[in-house]
Structure formats: C-alpha cells, structure tokens
Amino acid sequence: MNTINTENDLESFHVPVLLNKAVEYVLNENLNQRVIIDGTLGGGGYSEMILKYLRDDDVLISVDKDLNAIGHAKKLLDFRLNQVKIVNDNFANIKSIMEKCGFHKLSGIVLDLGLSSYQLEKEEGFSFMKNTPLDMRAFKKDNLKASDILNTFNKQELTDMFSKYGEIRNADRLSKAIIDRRRNKKFVMTFDLVETVTEEYRIGRKDRMNFLAKIFQALRIEVNSELENLEKVLKEAFEIMISGGRIAVVSYHSLEDRIVKNFFRDKSKKFIESSNPFYTERAAPGLKILTKKPVVPAYTEVKLNLRSRSAKLRAAEVL
Ligand SMILES: C[S@@+](CC[C@H](N)C(=O)[O-])C[C@H]1O[C@@H](n2cnc3c(N)ncnc32)[C@H](O)[C@@H]1O
Incomplete structure (x- = not known):
C-alpha cells in the first residue's frame, strides 16, 4: 500500500466538492453542544471547514476507513485536535463509533461519498490507467x-x-x-x-x-459494499439524531443518489402504510427535506474541478 510522504501528496490529496453548501446544510445554528460527524474525512476539506464554524462546546468526529486519509488529516487538523476525534472505521458502524467516542446523540452527519483523488490516483486497483494489484479495498480490514x-x-x-x-x-x-x-x-x-x-x-x-x-x-x-454501507448509515444516523439534527449527503452516481432520495422521501411521509387494509396509522413525519431538488455544483466549480460534475447534494432535518 502506498503511504503519503511528500509535501506534494498533501497538497493534491483531494479538492473538496460542494464544500460550502454541504457544510452549511449539516450545521444547524440553533442547536447547542453539537456532535457532528464527518463520515468521509478524505482530504479533510469538509472537516477543516466545519471546525471553523464550531463553537467551543461542539465536537467533531471525523471518520474514514482509509488509513492514508487518517494520516493526512491528523496533520491538517492538528490545530484543533482538542475538538476533533479522528477515527479509522467504516461510517456504517456509526453507533459503535459514537459510543466509543462517548456520545449517544448526534446533531449532524455529512457524507461526501466515493473516493478521494488520492485514492483514485495512488492506491492499488482503482485506476485502469495504471498497472497495480487488483485490490480496491479502502478499508484494509475488509x-x-x-x-x-x-x-x-x-x-x-x-x-x-x-x-x-x-x-x-x-x-x-x-x-x-x-x-x-x-x-x-x-x-x-x-x-x-x-x-x-x-x-x-x-x-x-x-x-x-x-x-x-x-x-x-x-x-x-x-x-467496498458501498450501497449497503450507505443504507445502514442513513438508518442508524436517523435513529440517534436529535430533533433539529441534519443529514447532508453528496453522491456521485445515480444508485447512491436514489438511496438517499428514497430514504428522505420515506421518512418525510405523513402516513405509515400498514399491511392491514382496515388500518392506516397516522404518524408524524420524521424528516423535513431541506433540498427539494438536489444541489449541484455551479458551472465555475465544474470548470475548475471536473470530478465535481456528477455531484448531487441532498439534505434533510430531523423533526
Ligand atoms: C470523496 S472523499 C471525501 C472528501 C472530503 N469530503 C474532503 O473534503 O476532502 C471520500 C472519502 O470517504 C471515504 N469513505 C468512503 N466510504 C466510507 C465508509 N463506508 N466509511 C468511512 N469512510 C469511507 C473514502 O475512503 C474517502 O477517503
């Protein structure tokens, strides 16, 4: 496995996509003592930006299953290591990650799915342009x-x-x-x-x-069981989220986007359909959708960073 070792690698690790919007959506200003998870730390762009907006009594948990991302972030975020916990794990294990960090209730989670530029370019198996071992595991424990x-x-x-x-x-x-x-x-x-x-x-x-x-x-x-992980993290994040907590997801292909869209739609419905035709339970919706249509990058962002062209951001707030 390649490891990061040069200044150049650090600079080119990853250019964050839809950075301002994603961070804006995940942080609800009206909540206090927030516990925020950045489930896809990558090059640390989102985490770095979130830290700029956190108050002293807020906490950020930054997760990545890739050890190179963890190593990189420890250097990048060391100015606030008292306020950020950096965890090498799969975001699908959100409940155990929270427990291990000593928290039970979540105020926001942001996911920027897929791979970092570093992984695509330097790690084994991801690119068909280079001859490397067919590995493709972001999490070497898999x-x-x-x-x-x-x-x-x-x-x-x-x-x-x-x-x-x-x-x-x-x-x-x-x-x-x-x-x-x-x-x-x-x-x-x-x-x-x-x-x-x-x-x-x-x-x-x-x-x-x-x-x-x-x-x-x-x-x-x-x-990388990408779709299963996404389904699990959405379900579990919702279960441990406080009222007013936010879920923001940036996806890069239609299968991921469909999972997020359907999850938000189902949780924002006013009725729970019952299998009994004589009984329809009326239930309060669990989520309010904040992005009626997915937010996409502006033309200028796409021009500067081609990788952003397929990005779609959806966000919702727990009621
Ligand atoms: C697109 S990058 C994130 C970039 C990041 N937002 C930034 O600003 O640099 C995606 C990252 O998510 C990580 N990742 C993907 N699936 C994951 C999962 N199930 N659990 C933890 N990390 C995951 C990848 O290893 C990769 O580092």
Missing part, C-alpha cells in the same frame, strides 16, 4: 479484494454485479470472458482485466475508456 471477486464469483454473480453497479448491458458476455480467462490465468493486476476487456471488445479508445470506467466502478462498489 477481506474481499477485487481480484478475489474476479477469480471466485460465478457467472451469475459477476453478471449481477456488472449490470447493477456498472449499469452494463449484456453483462454476461463480460462475465464469460472473465471466466474463460481465469481458467488459464488468475486475475492479479489491473491490466489483466484491461487486457481481457480489450481482447473481448474491439471498440474505439473512447468507448473502451467509458466501458472500463463502468467495470471498475462496479467492482469498487462491490468490494
């Missing part, structure tokens, strides 16, 4: 690497993964090519996969790049 998936999943499992997470049509052709290859040679490096795709699909460079991006995205989502 068991399954991308190579394990390619070498062990059966055809149906591979097809399901590529169609669901990569939105790839006719994914069984790809699965068959993977299975044919691994009979002779196991997948070890990113270029093993690139080679398999290039041999199977005789397509132009631009289409091949787009196709590879979808394949790598699907693998990454599977390796």
Whole structure:
C-alpha cells in the first residue's frame, strides 16, 4: 500500500466538492453542544471547514476507513485536535463509533461519498490507467479484494454485479470472458482485466475508456459494499439524531443518489402504510427535506474541478 510522504501528496490529496453548501446544510445554528460527524474525512476539506464554524462546546468526529486519509488529516487538523476525534472505521458502524467516542446523540452527519483523488490516483486497483494489484479495498480490514471477486464469483454473480453497479448491458458476455480467462490465468493486476476487456471488445479508445470506467466502478462498489454501507448509515444516523439534527449527503452516481432520495422521501411521509387494509396509522413525519431538488455544483466549480460534475447534494432535518 502506498503511504503519503511528500509535501506534494498533501497538497493534491483531494479538492473538496460542494464544500460550502454541504457544510452549511449539516450545521444547524440553533442547536447547542453539537456532535457532528464527518463520515468521509478524505482530504479533510469538509472537516477543516466545519471546525471553523464550531463553537467551543461542539465536537467533531471525523471518520474514514482509509488509513492514508487518517494520516493526512491528523496533520491538517492538528490545530484543533482538542475538538476533533479522528477515527479509522467504516461510517456504517456509526453507533459503535459514537459510543466509543462517548456520545449517544448526534446533531449532524455529512457524507461526501466515493473516493478521494488520492485514492483514485495512488492506491492499488482503482485506476485502469495504471498497472497495480487488483485490490480496491479502502478499508484494509475488509477481506474481499477485487481480484478475489474476479477469480471466485460465478457467472451469475459477476453478471449481477456488472449490470447493477456498472449499469452494463449484456453483462454476461463480460462475465464469460472473465471466466474463460481465469481458467488459464488468475486475475492479479489491473491490466489483466484491461487486457481481457480489450481482447473481448474491439471498440474505439473512447468507448473502451467509458466501458472500463463502468467495470471498475462496479467492482469498487462491490468490494467496498458501498450501497449497503450507505443504507445502514442513513438508518442508524436517523435513529440517534436529535430533533433539529441534519443529514447532508453528496453522491456521485445515480444508485447512491436514489438511496438517499428514497430514504428522505420515506421518512418525510405523513402516513405509515400498514399491511392491514382496515388500518392506516397516522404518524408524524420524521424528516423535513431541506433540498427539494438536489444541489449541484455551479458551472465555475465544474470548470475548475471536473470530478465535481456528477455531484448531487441532498439534505434533510430531523423533526
Ligand atoms: C470523496 S472523499 C471525501 C472528501 C472530503 N469530503 C474532503 O473534503 O476532502 C471520500 C472519502 O470517504 C471515504 N469513505 C468512503 N466510504 C466510507 C465508509 N463506508 N466509511 C468511512 N469512510 C469511507 C473514502 O475512503 C474517502 O477517503
């Protein structure tokens, strides 16, 4: 695993996306003694900004499952280490993280999903432009690497993964090519996969790049259980959130955005539908949606940081 060691790495770790808006939404000025979680610390941009707005009796818990992000943030945020707790964990473990930090009630959580630029460029397996081991685990305590998936999943499992997470049509052709290859040679490096795709699909460079991006995205989502983690953190954050607490999520693809949108919609409904047709329980909604439509970056932000082009921010407040 690469570790950060140069000044240059520190500067280029990650350019935060929708920074001001995300931080503005997660902080409710009307609450006191706030406990805020930045669940995706990354390059520390959000945490650094949140700290600027925190009052002395507020606390920030900054979480990342990637040890490089943790190492980087410890240097970046050391000016306020008394007020910020930096935790190496999966944000899906939100309840145990809170407990370990000595808190039970949450006042806000912000998630800026996906990967940092550092991970995409320097860590193993994420980029199809460089030949590195097919790892893709952001959390090195997780068991399954991308190579394990390619070498062990059966055809149906591979097809399901590529169609669901990569939105790839006719994914069984790809699965068959993977299975044919691994009979002779196991997948070890990113270029093993690139080679398999290039041999199977005789397509132009631009289409091949787009196709590879979808394949790598699907693998990454599977390796890191990204959608399951998001569903779990939303549910558990809601359960431990105080009234007035905020949830703000920046997502980068439609599957993530749909999960957030549906969660907010369900929790803001006025009725709980009952399975008994004669009985409909009337319940107060649990959330108020703060962003009727998702907030997207301005043209100027996209121009400066291309990675921001697919970002969507949704926010809600617990009632
Ligand atoms: C887009 S970056 C966040 C950038 C950050 N907002 C900033 O200002 O620099 C996403 C980060 O979230 C982390 N991450 C993704 N899923 C996670 C999870 N389930 N638990 C903890 N960290 C996660 C990744 O390791 C990565 O460092």
